[in-house]
Amino acid sequence: MKSLCVFREGNRSIPPVIGGLILLILIRILLQMILYKSGFISLTADEYSRTLIAGHWSKAAYTAWHGLWLPFHTYLFGTALRIRWDLLWTPRLVVIFMGALSIIFMYLLTSALFEKRRTGIISAILLSVNPAHLWLSSTALTEMPQTMLILGFMWFFTLYLKTNKKHFLYGGAVILALANGFRFESWIISLLFSITLLGKGIKQFLQKDTNIRLLFNQGMAAIIPWVFPLAWLIGNYMETGNPLYFLETIRAYKKTWYGQNASYLKYLETFVKTDPYTTILGLGGVIVCILRRRKSGAVAWYTAMMVFPLLIFIFLHRGQLEPSGNYIRYLALYVFLFYPAVGHLISTGIVRAAKTSKAGINWLILVLSIMVATQMCLCFNYKRGETEKGMAVGQRIRELREQNHNIRERPVLIELSYWQFLAIRVGTNDISLIMYDRELDERRESESLLLTDIDLFRENIRRNNISYIIVKSPQLREIVEKDLKLQPAEEVNSYVFYPLANKLIDGSYE
Incomplete structure (x- = not known):
């Protein structure tokens, strides 16, 4: 068998590849800084909500065994916030690091699958300039930790399929077990992983190749990823009487707020938006991998992992309409999984079509340059959300507190x-000294105390020693x-800041 191209290829040394990957990562981080500078804040409001949950966890840690959201994101970012308290930049630094690791894992996975470092570099480049990967590596959501872990798992399991070394098998199983605590989509991949090991065991039994130790290792590895999912299902059953409570509740929420209509074309539109080249070349990549399946069991398994998780996702989501940011989040991983196949298709196709090796390399550089330039343009074609306006408001509150120590501990x-209220909290870097003019209501029907009970509103101001009242609607102003x-002091994104005079606090507001 040829070298796996992970450690050595022929007599050439590996340092140039390491140098190339380091350069690619540095360029990618520079691209992220330019993205932030251009005004990119987030894809959805979920980022802020999850960050705030992690912030509360960092102050009072707990173990979660039931709920709507899996808890490993909270544990990871909450731990990071314990080390460095900054609700905006600490989570960002974590996902930037994970985005860089996922690019390295893409190189390692592709190189192991097709045994060519050149193909691995091509796939890593394609991933590094994918708009969805850039955006998700810049926001504190669950998708980038999941992506990094899934690519790492696939690399380990590919090495196991090629070497039968048990440390690759167990390493992949443990990594997949971690991914199962971030997103439910990882459970689909765990199912296929376990089915693969079950199939291998049955095949070995039928061929009377009964290596008890091998069967034991495969059985244990198949079980490891399911420890947490089973605990989560049991926890939800004990708490709600329904082990799939999270699935049904999320589906009901989406139908309530996003509508009953379905559109499967949105999935294709998202693929085109994040990578038009992979959308076109993806089918060709799948076909090439199918043709190679008899030569490599690892490639056959990878082909199944490229296709079946996407089909199962589409079946489970049933074309449910979503905000554009959600489509990008949910489908990004499935786009990324095509890159090893697309990288292999580009590399072998161009080199074989060229008359000479030098011409092949030149054509390869030209094609990649065009793809990279196009993708980099798409990276800055992001949609600004309404929640972003709240970030500037929160950051202004933070500045005012830093400038005036007398109001630092006043809500x-x-x-x-x-x-927007979620972004405001993250912008202030505060989870406790923010109060609202009404009750939080999932139906969004509650009214401001300024409209329903102004005397109680005044009492809240006095009791809590409020430093600023900040409102945006003309009626409340x-x-x-x-x-x-009260007199307005300044306005930020339609939010008007009213500093409270001492006379209002002590009750002499007439």
Whole structure:
């Protein structure tokens, strides 16, 4: 068998490859900094919500065995926040690091599958300039930890299929077990992993190749990823009486807020938006891998992993309409899984079509340059969300507190606006000294105390020693200025800041 191209290829040394990967990572991080500078904040409001949950966990750690969201994101980012408390940049640094690792894992996976470092470099380059990968490596969501872990698992298991060394088998199983705590989609991949090992065991039994130790290792590895999912199902059953409570609740929420309609074309549109080249070349890559399946069991397994998780995802989601950011989040991993096949198709296709080796390399550089340039343009074609406006408001509150130590420990009272209130909290770098003018309501029907009970509103101001009232709607602004007799100090993204005079706090507001 040829070298796996992970450690050595022929007599050439590996340092040039390491240098190339380091350069690729540095260029990629520079691209992320440019993305932030251009104004990119987030894809969805989920980032802020998950960050705040992690922030609360960092102050009072707990173990979760049931709920709507898997807890490993909370544990990871909560631990990071314990080390360095910054609700915006600490989670960002974690996902930037994981994004870089996922690029390295892409190189390792592709090189192991097709035994050519050149193919691995091509796939790593394609991943590094994928818009979805760049965006998800810049926001504190669950997708980038999952992507890094899934690619790492696939690399380990590919090496196991090629070498039968048990440390690759157990390493892959443990990595997959970690991925199962971040996103439910990882459970699909775990199912296929376990089925693969079961199939190998049955085949060995039928061929009377009964190596008891080998069968034991494969059985144990098949079980390891399911320890946490089974605990989660049991926990949900004990808490709610329904082991699939999370699935049914999330589906009901989406139908309520996103509608009952379905569109399967949105999946194709998302593929085109994140990588038009892979959308076109993906089928060709699958076909080439199918043709190679008899030569390599690892490639056959990879082909199944490229296709079946996507088909199962589509079946389970049933074309449910989603905000554009959600489509990118949910489908990104499936786009990424095509890159080893696409990299192999590009590498072998161009080199074989060229008359000479030098011409092949030149054509390869030209094609990659065009693809990279196009993808980099798409990286800055992101949609700005309404939640981003809240970030600037929160950052301004943080600045005011840093400038005036007298209000640093005093809460601000803000008009609740969905879902900007989450971004405001992250921007302030604060999980406790933010109050709202109304109750949080999942139906979004609650009204401001300024409208329903202004006396209680005044009492809350006095009792909590509020430093600023911040509102945006014209109706509430009028009440604050006429009834509370406050004067606006500044305005940020339609939010007006009203500093509280001492007379209002001590009750002499007439």
